[in-house]
Amino acid sequence: MxxxxxxxxxxxxxxxxxxxxxxxxxxxxxxxxxxxxxxxxxxxxxxxxxxxxxxxxxxxxxxxxxxxxxxxxxxxxxxxxxxxxxxxxxxxxxxxxxxxxxxxxxxxxxxxxxxxxxxxxxxxxxxxxxxxxxxxxxxxxxxxxxxxxxxxxxxxxxxxxxxxxxxxxxxxxxxxxxxxxxxxxxxxxxxxxxxxxxxxxxxxxxxAFAANCRYQGPFREAVMRSLITLKALTYAPTGGIVAAVTSSLPEAVGEGRNWDYRYCWLRDSALTLSCLLRSGYREEAVAWKDWLLRAIAGEPADLQPVYGVGGQRRLPESTADWLSGYEGSVPVRFGNAAVGQLQLDVYGEVVNTVYSAMRAEVPIGRPVWSLLASFMEYLEKHWTEPDAGFWEVRGPRRHFVHSKVMSWVAADRALRMARVAGLRGHTDRWRAMRREIRAEVCRLGWDDERSTFVQAYGSRAVDASALLLPRPGFLRADDPRLLGTVEAVRLLERDGFLRRYAPGADGVRGVDGLPGDEGTFLACSLWFADALALTGRHHEAREVFERVLDVRNDVGLLSEEWDPAEHRQLGNTPQAFSHVALVNAAFALHGTRGPARRPARPGG
The missing domain is CATH 2.70.98.10 (Beta-galactosidase; Chain A, domain 5)
Structure with missing residues (x-):
């Protein structure tokens, strides 16, 4: 067993x-x-x-x-x-x-x-x-x-x-x-x-790998173990980064949320790459940039959220009825139907990561600039559409706030790179796009009654992905709307850990429409620690961070989720998302005594 x-x-x-x-x-x-x-x-x-x-x-x-x-x-x-x-x-x-x-x-x-x-x-x-x-x-x-x-x-x-x-x-x-x-x-x-x-x-x-680590703070052991784990999730021949090494470990035992994570999500890979760059690992950035160029080459409309480690596009989802499932959690799935989803935030993650790589002096050749220009041309036409969102909703598309914010990030980073890339002829359109998205999100994604950004336009649900708003500069760390959102996200707390969103929100049992509840999402608790540090609540941020450290297993690994009632890990393991969030939160906490250093002032 x-x-x-x-x-x-x-x-x-x-x-x-x-x-x-x-x-x-x-x-x-x-x-x-x-x-x-x-x-x-x-x-x-x-x-x-x-x-x-x-x-x-x-x-x-x-x-x-x-x-x-x-x-x-x-x-x-x-x-x-x-x-x-x-x-x-x-x-x-x-x-x-x-x-x-x-x-x-x-x-x-x-x-x-x-x-x-x-x-x-x-x-x-x-x-x-x-x-x-x-x-x-x-x-x-x-x-x-x-x-x-x-x-x-x-x-x-x-x-x-x-x-x-x-x-x-x-x-x-x-x-x-x-x-x-x-x-x-x-x-x-x-x-x-x-x-x-x-x-x-x-x-x-x-x-030799560990010797290059840039982090020297009080949580070095946890950070180093996370970085080694992220390196282990990198497919060396191509530079692709998998979300986890397992398939179908349940997010809720017996409830059907059993997915195959042995592939390269552009979002997860981009976040992992940014984390590695921040930690001093430039070689990985070069390899991932090359993998990205090969994987996504083609029409921007054909961009997939997820690819195989070799960049393959066809990942048909099937069930393995000869396997009884982890603790009886069926179906066991291989492949992932998310390949066919529209996830607009992915465009922002990719453009932002190329921007980070450029700042780290990773060579960015003409093919990448050409690809980014075509990305932006596509996004200019389609950012107003609903999508499947950050959590890959298997149901009707919606206007998710996080997707709109990441479209803003794409426009903002494209503007910052335009001079280097020789794309200055596009800057007026991108500046207008950035201004329009920001105004729309602050109008339609904001709940004035509860002083928080919501999960999607027309929704009253709170979503932990809103904790990511300050990092790319969409809001300053001292913006009252961010402070209100951080407080509202506390509604998602369960025994000291955060869920992704509230089950039962908007009349369904979670945005994926599947029955049953799930565990708390470990990355969300770490995002909360990061946001608390950014907004000056260092003592509480450290408490939240150390609470997550306490649920690592005996060798320092984290899966996707934590069940506070049963005191056990859930979901695929080891999870890149969780370890990326751990490293980023450790950097946010390191050396902070008062309000953390604010992100650069956002554009219009």
Missing amino acids: AGRIEDYALIGDRETAALVGRDGAIDWMCAPRFDSPACFAALLGDAGNGSWWIGPADHRPGNRRAYRGDSLVLDTVWETAKGAVRLTDFMPSRGSGPLVVRIAEGLSGRVEMGTELRLRFDSGRVVPWTWTADARTVAAVAGPDSAYLRHPPGLSVQAAKQCVSSRFTLPAGERLAFVLGWSPSHLGPDLGADPDASLARTLEHWR
């Missing part, structure tokens, strides 16, 4: 990732990349859908675990009556396919250990043909997929159809290394170099 969402730690090679439970079981991994079918899918079913366990023979959870310094190398320690052992898990840089290296080491005494490998291709549906290839290698093949397990010499391994297993005793001082590699079935195995050499190179890679 799968553990709680917070029971899992992340390992990865920046092309795919695996989730390791406290008991030493890898219950989720897609191969060869983030958006490929899973070869371990027990997280969405049971061990029969694919899992790889190594640990003491009684399957007990580890006593403690931690990442080794600022890295993605995970150490889990078991202390038993007969001795102690450590399991080190990591994914080294790959050759032809992903590798998982697991090193079991005796620390004291003698511990009875075991391993059980259940490979299931096609996301838990296909049982491969399995056989002993040689004295140290077990092979498994089905259709286009194959995997090879290299085990320690002399170890007795039973290679049955359903499970590859072994039982062994691990004395103090002995180290046993297991290496699992995936490859296309028409190619032979590539199980990499010596495990210890791979470990050393992997640790050095992450140390």
Whole structure:
């Protein structure tokens, strides 16, 4: 049975990732990349859908675990009556396919250990043909997929159809290394170099990454773990950034809000990139800019909110009826229908991120300027239309305030870049567009009776996305309308955490129209801390921020949501949105003693 969402730690090679439970079981991994079918899918079913366990023979959870310094190398320690052992898990840089290296080491005494490998291709549906290839290698093949397990010499391994297993005793001082590699079935195995050499190179890679971090404030450990996680969510070959490594972990157990987040949302990617730039990571900005240009090249009207890690556009949504779902939460979905939505805020996020990259002296060539000009031409004609909004409403389009504000951001940033980009012939139109949007939002998106911006025109619902208004300069931090909105958003609080919006608002159970409630949205609480810091309430901002830090799991990871009633994480994990918001809030809090430094005065 799968553990709680917070029971899992992340390992990865920046092309795919695996989730390791406290008991030493890898219950989720897609191969060869983030958006490929899973070869371990027990997280969405049971061990029969694919899992790889190594640990003491009684399957007990580890006593403690931690990442080794600022890295993605995970150490889990078991202390038993007969001795102690450590399991080190990591994914080294790959050759032809992903590798998982697991090193079991005796620390004291003698511990009875075991391993059980259940490979299931096609996301838990296909049982491969399995056989002993040689004295140290077990092979498994089905259709286009194959995997090879290299085990320690002399170890007795039973290679049955359903499970590859072994039982062994691990004395103090002995180290046993297991290496699992995936490859296309028409190619032979590539199980990499010596495990210890791979470990050393992997640790050095992450140390070099951490050394570039610009943040040196009091929350450095949390910030660094978030940045490492965001780096791990980056698909190295293309520069695309996935929203999470999982699919269909529920936002509310049993309620149907189970979505596939293994793709690159332009909004999430842009926010992640801005966060990385702020933290000192320019190389990632260059890679993402190149990915963006390839992914969105074409007609601006064809812009999608989400793409595959290679920039692919077709992500058909389907359900996997052979999987029972996380704690029975069905349907299990692969693919995402959001590809067909109109989300106007995405245009603003993209233009704003290119602006940030330009300010960081990332080279922006003529193709990007040409693309931005066509974006703005499209947005000039369509910003007045309703859309699916920030929360990707699966229902009638509406005039969401956040979408209008981000259209304003697009016009504002385009004006700022016009001189550099040689686009000054457009500036009069963009200036008029910026002025018109601002006037409309302040007229139609404002509830004078309750002194707050609302979720959508004609609505009385409050939306946590309004907390993002001051960051791009749409309002000053001391604007009474912002102060009123920050106070109104407190209505969304539930046991110290914020929901995205109030269930039951405007006569439906949430803007997605699905039944049931959901957990509190962790990024929203962090946006609240950010907004409080910007408006000078530093002490309260820190309290809110530290409340979120307290619900990270034992290795510093956050999923999408938190259930204050059940005290557990919900939603896909680890969630880029949550970790981006954590880093930004930490920067807002660092060094603040009174009112935080205000954003630049907004334009008309």
